[in-house]
Amino acid sequence: MSERLLVLVRHGQSEWNLKNLFTGWKDPDLTEQGIAEAKEAGRKLKAQELVFDVAFTSVLTRAQHTLDLILTELGQTGLPTSKDLALNERDYGDLSGLNKDDARKKWGEDQVHVWRRSYDVPPPGGESLKDTLARALPYYVQEILPGVLNGKRTLVAAHGNSLRALIMVLEKLSPEGILKRELATGVPIIYRLNADSTVASKLDLAG
Numbered sequence: 001m002s003e004r005l006l007v008l009v010r011h012g013q014s015e016w017n018l019k020n021l022f023t024g025w026k027d028p029d030l031t032e033q034g035i036a037e038a039k040e041a042g043r044k045l046k047a048q049e050l051v052f053d054v055a056f057t058s059v060l061t062r063a064q065h066t067l068d069l070i071l072t073e074l075g076q077t078g079l080p081t082s083k084d085l086a087l088n089e090r091d092y093g094d095l096s097g098l099n100k101d102d103a104r105k106k107w108g109e110d111q112v113h114v115w116r117r118s119y120d121v122p123p124p125g126g127e128s129l130k131d132t133l134a135r136a137l138p139y140y141v142q143e144i145l146p147g148v149l150n151g152k153r154t155l156v157a158a159h160g161n162s163l164r165a166l167i168m169v170l171e172k173l174s175p176e177g178i179l180k181r182e183l184a185t186g187v188p189i190i191y192r193l194n195a196d197s198t199v200a201s202k203l204d205l206a207g
């Protein structure tokens, strides 16, 4: 029986994470720390003796660069990889490029938290987590999940909110449950699925 392996990893720290700017669909690369985090993610996956058959990432540089660094650490460069906008970060709309602390000063702590973590309240001109889920979930169901269920060991390098959307489905979290869920940069989460696509086991490689 194949193992139905699905590993999710958020990209390493980006230049705009470091500057504390809303990023969304803007396309900064990784910082030195982000590069180190991605390499460390690769080393952690290697220590778990994981080998992959396919990879998926977004069309944004920070996720693709993270994937490249992980695959290099694993000695698996050249792995068949699909890149799709469906896995992009949530579009932060008019907030993109603004400093998160400046936004809190302007709109208040609570409003900014609602924009960043609520399920269905979009930031001005941008996507809510629900909107993000509406484009990430069909891609997961149609492009990623069938391979996983057929034994293709799968690595997904994407973004805080596109992965929160998938995690909400995988872990059957409520809108209240996902509100509190934070994803650290460069920390792989290893899922093994049952044949019915529910989660059989989960291992978070934090720390």
Ligand SMILES: O=C(O)[C@H](O)COP(=O)(O)O
Residues within 6 Å of the ligand: 021, 022, 023, 024, 025, 089, 092, 116, 159, 160, 161
């Ligand atoms: O797009 C961004 O700004 C970050 O990647 C994620 O932002 P968040 O922590 O506000 O969801």
